Amino acid sequence: MRERVTEGECELSSDLPTAQYEQRTENVVVRVAPEFLAEQSNPSDSRFIWAYTVEIVNQSEHDLTVMERFWQIADSRGQVQEVRGAGVVGETPVVRSGETFRYTSGAPLTAPSGMMRGSYTVQNTEGASFDIVVPTFLLDSPHDAHRLN
Template sequence: MSGQYRAITQGITVSVEPFYLDEESRPEQGRYVWAYMVEIKNDTDTPVHLRSRHWIIMDGQGRVEEVQGPGVVGEEPVIEPGEAYEYSSGCPLRTPSGIMSGSYGMEREDGSSFDVTIPAFSLDLPDVARSLN
């Protein structure tokens, strides 16, 4: 995955590509829905275990929602050296634009923990001038 947005933390690359879901959105009801594809690549020489996620979601009016919890999409994958883990998820907003960012809590084989940055990425309607970011 090429990933429009990318961040590297301690040898772990997180790439994100958002997509607007027109068929699931209801602008007349203030509901705009995006999906996003995430790839987490381990470019270190030891396995890493994805233990948790922390998302910060801001809509176009500056309202912030934080989402925290174990793993991603119901999984806590171990990512081997040179391997990648991919998943997709979604996010509804009340405005036609927004931004997401966050971090993953990772654990090494020796039990040490570290946070991996999820790059900030824009949620914008296709073919609309970007005003938030």
């Protein structure tokens, strides 16, 4: 199957960063690659900025429209935020059968590390809606002291 990548309206690097997380729901694969943005972060002000690139790979027989997103963002200090909204990056993209949709977004944290997880509600061409899982991914900056037990 030939794969064509379509991209959301945002700036993207040509390659995914090295750390990748992957989750399959039915015939849809979601890959996430987080990247710490040191140049936009300021640890002395408790400002830690992350970009994450998401790929939604549609291996199903039907085109899928991303209708909604849900994110749960937790930092290492126990602060949890939930984000719900229509589509992704300001649009409700159609991911055609056999194609991949890629976009990059960002998340600010007030702690040096955290994690994100979520889901997308998609609708297929027959009108059926279902949720696809976004894998839990870590946001570990170089400013966090990791301790072994």
